[in-house]
Amino acid sequence: MNPERKIGIIDTHDFDALLNSFPPPLYRHSHRVAIYSFIIAEHAIKFLRLCDLTGGKRFSEVVHLGSSCHDLGKLLLLDQDKEYKEHPSIGAYLLKDYKKDLIDEEELQTAVLETVNLHHEQPNGNGFPNKINSSEIPIHVGFCSVANALDHRLTKKDKDTCIDEILESIKRQAGTVFCEIAVECLISAWKCIVKRYGEWDLE
Ligand SMILES: [Fe+2]
Numbered sequence: 001m002n003p004e005r006k007i008g009i010i011d012t013h014d015f016d017a018l019l020n021s022f023p024p025p026l027y028r029h030s031h032r033v034a035i036y037s038f039i040i041a042e043h044a045i046k047f048l049r050l051c052d053l054t055g056g057k058r059f060s061e062v063v064h065l066g067s068s069c070h071d072l073g074k075l076l077l078l079d080q081d082k083e084y085k086e087h088p089s090i091g092a093y094l095l096k097d098y099k100k101d102l103i104d105e106e107e108l109q110t111a112v113l114e115t116v117n118l119h120h121e122q123p124n125g126n127g128f129p130n131k132i133n134s135s136e137i138p139i140h141v142g143f144c145s146v147a148n149a150l151d152h153r154l155t156k157k158d159k160d161t162c163i164d165e166i167l168e169s170i171k172r173q174a175g176t177v178f179c180e181i182a183v184e185c186l187i188s189a190w191k192c193i194v195k196r197y198g199e200w201d202l203e
């Protein structure tokens with residue numbers, strides 16, 4: 001990305017202020033995705049002991065943080081349609097400046113950046129921007145991706161689609177579009193999501 005684009009559009013050096021500068025729809029989407037992915041990750045830790053798999057005890061914290069800023073790059077798109085596929089890499093580029101505000105350990109900072117950079121990649125290699133496959137997509141990224149898809153489908157204009165159909169459609173894409181473990185955790189954590197986030201604000 002041209003650094004000139006960055007200068008002038010983002011005029012804050014404070015990470016919280018940056019997040020608060022999101023337009024309201026993007027802010028609410030990011031907030032919901034962060035909550036969904038956090039609950040799914042907590043569930044994974046509790047029932048699948050995923051923290052052992054990832055080698056870190058702060059798995060859900062990383063998932064939450066990465067999800068809260070996963071669409072950061074959209075702030076810098078000059079044309080939301082034409083440049084859409086660039087938003088993950090632009091977001092990761094921008095976030096490098098805020099690394100130290102994000103989280104204390106360098107390894108965890110890297111994991112947050114990966115979440116932003118890779119949240120549209122797919123296990124089958126058909127995602128974007130890099131078209132990498134499951135072997136190169138870290139598991140914490142998969143949690144953000146599935147939570148992102150869930151929010152998009154819940155907020156879709158077509159309100160006739162019920163939640164069971166949404167979950168079924170995500171389930172059918174396990175292993176191809178979404179990480180299988182993340183989908184499994186979403187399905188089993190769904191009741192917790194509804195319980196903890198009972199008052200839906202899907203505007
Ligand atoms: Fe995105």
Ligand SMILES: [Fe+2]
Nearest residue numbers: 029070071148
């Ligand atoms: Fe998103």
